[in-house]
Amino acid sequence: MQQPPPTTSSGPLTVPQFVVIHDQLQQCWKHPVVHYVFEDEPFPSDVPKDSYVLVNLGEDGESIAAVHSLSHKFQVTNCKVSSTPQMNANAGTGGGKDSNTNLMLTIEGMSANQPAKNRSKQYKEEFDQSSSVFGLDDLMEQLLLHVDPKRCPSFSDPVDVFIAALIAVSLLVCYLPQHYRIINTKTSEGINPWFLLCGSISLTCNLFNILILQANKIFVSGRFCFQNTLGILQIILQWFMFTIFLILYIVYFPEHLKIVSDINAYNRIKTSMKWLVSRYITAFVTIIFFFVLITSTYLLIFVGEADEHNIVKYWADLLGIFSLILASIQYIPQIWETWGIKIVGALSIPMLIVQTPGTFLLVYFLKIREGTRWSSWIAFLIAGILQATLLVLCLVLYYKEKRRISSRSVNEIEAQSSGPSEPNEQSPLLPSLSVREN
Numbered sequence: 001m002q003q004p005p006p007t008t009s010s011g012p013l014t015v016p017q018f019v020v021i022h023d024q025l026q027q028c029w030k031h032p033v034v035h036y037v038f039e040d041e042p043f044p045s046d047v048p049k050d051s052y053v054l055v056n057l058g059e060d061g062e063s064i065a066a067v068h069s070l071s072h073k074f075q076v077t078n079c080k081v082s083s084t085p086q087m088n089a090n091a092g093t094g095g096g097k098d099s100n101t102n103l104m105l106t107i108e109g110m111s112a113n114q115p116a117k118n119r120s121k122q123y124k125e126e127f128d129q130s131s132s133v134f135g136l137d138d139l140m141e142q143l144l145l146h147v148d149p150k151r152c153p154s155f156s157d158p159v160d161v162f163i164a165a166l167i168a169v170s171l172l173v174c175y176l177p178q179h180y181r182i183i184n185t186k187t188s189e190g191i192n193p194w195f196l197l198c199g200s201i202s203l204t205c206n207l208f209n210i211l212i213l214q215a216n217k218i219f220v221s222g223r224f225c226f227q228n229t230l231g232i233l234q235i236i237l238q239w240f241m242f243t244i245f246l247i248l249y250i251v252y253f254p255e256h257l258k259i260v261s262d263i264n265a266y267n268r269i270k271t272s273m274k275w276l277v278s279r280y281i282t283a284f285v286t287i288i289f290f291f292v293l294i295t296s297t298y299l300l301i302f303v304g305e306a307d308e309h310n311i312v313k314y315w316a317d318l319l320g321i322f323s324l325i326l327a328s329i330q331y332i333p334q335i336w337e338t339w340g341i342k343i344v345g346a347l348s349i350p351m352l353i354v355q356t357p358g359t360f361l362l363v364y365f366l367k368i369r370e371g372t373r374w375s376s377w378i379a380f381l382i383a384g385i386l387q388a389t390l391l392v393l394c395l396v397l398y399y400k401e402k403r404r405i406s407s408r409s410v411n412e413i414e415a416q417s418s419g420p421s422e423p424n425e426q427s428p429l430l431p432s433l434s435v436r437e438n
Contacts, residue, residue, distance in 0.1 A: 190345015331386035
């Protein structure tokens with residue numbers, strides 16, 4: 001059955017009066033139920049996407065602007081508007097109404113139902129090829145997201161899913177060697193506290209930046225949407241692992257660096273400046289975290305989402321800018337520290353080897369996520385470049401130290417194997433005696 005054509009005050013609109021669906025795979029014709037939806041009307045909320053085909057007609061009622069199948073079970077291959085066969089016959093005899101007022105919409109496509117045993121293999125291959133060529137599954141996903149931007153998307157690209165899982169695992173793995181090195185050596189010597197300060201605040205700002213921008217996509221229609229939280233999960237993991245890095249730095253701070261001798265006072269020691277700075281930095285990072293947490297929570301609860309209120313969007317961008325600035329200078333203090341002491345120290349080279357390419361993958365994945373802005377990923381791009389610089393420096397110092405130790409070992413072995421020197425004209429006749437006064 002079909003809904004009567006819509007009418008206005010000036011009369012009926014010019015739209016197809018008949019709609020038929022030609023299933024090329026099953027070789028059958030179907031007469032669907034037709035609903036007319038105008039451009040300024042809301043889209044039906046309860047759309048059974050497994051049985052709907054959307055056709056966007058032009059203003060003349062004859063041209064087709066777009067056609068989408070809301071289900072992967074039926075793929076549209078062609079859609080056309082033509083005169084009804086009866087009206088074509090009447091038009092040839094000069095009778096009946098104008099053919100423009102009696103139009104028929106024909107939708108051609110192929111269903112994805114399991115083909116019968118006697119159905120040729122050619123039809124199935126033709127359907128698979130059509131699905132790939134037209135990309136109708138992706139069109140359906142984009143159309144539904146356009147109708148309901150807060151809809152929880154499906155995993156359409158397995159490559160993106162693999163990259164997301166790879167980044168999440170690498171973020172966990174890359175920090176474990178650093179944590180293990182500090183715990184195993186029981187020292188954090190060689191790590192710059194300003195490097196930890198910039199990294200902690202940068203990750204905190206970037207975490208709340210993406211949380212604010214994608215707050216409306218975490219819960220869709222009252223349900224948790226895991227697909228929209230992949231980028232957020234990666235940021236949370238990195239923030240958590242770096243926070244543990246900061247805690248281990250304070251816990252295993254070298255004891256001999258906590259105190260220094262006071263040259264102005266005899267036999268008096270005092271707390272070293274580096275230890276004081278490290279404690280102040282830890283307290284400052286904690287204060288900044290709770291300040292950003294309280295401010296962001298207040299804006300999201302009492303003001304609204306970033307898509308609807310500029311002040312929330314500006315706050316998210318401000319956090320992104322701070323994250324960008326701090327990420328830009330984060331590795332500079334550590335590079336300066338490592339270059340100054342000429343040793344790798346407590347830094348973990350395996351961490352940098354895993355972390356550097358993982359950072360560039362994280363930039364790619366955040367950039368393609370819907371709802372993120374440039375401020376969400378630009379900080380990680382700069383951080384990746386500086387990480388690569390620090391990695392190269394650590395590798396150079398590591399191999400220099402390795403060659404130096406190897407050369408020293410060879411010299412010691414040669415000295416031991418050479419034995420006492422042969423006597424010559426300058427050798428003393430008597431061995432030297434050591435006299436100690438009583």
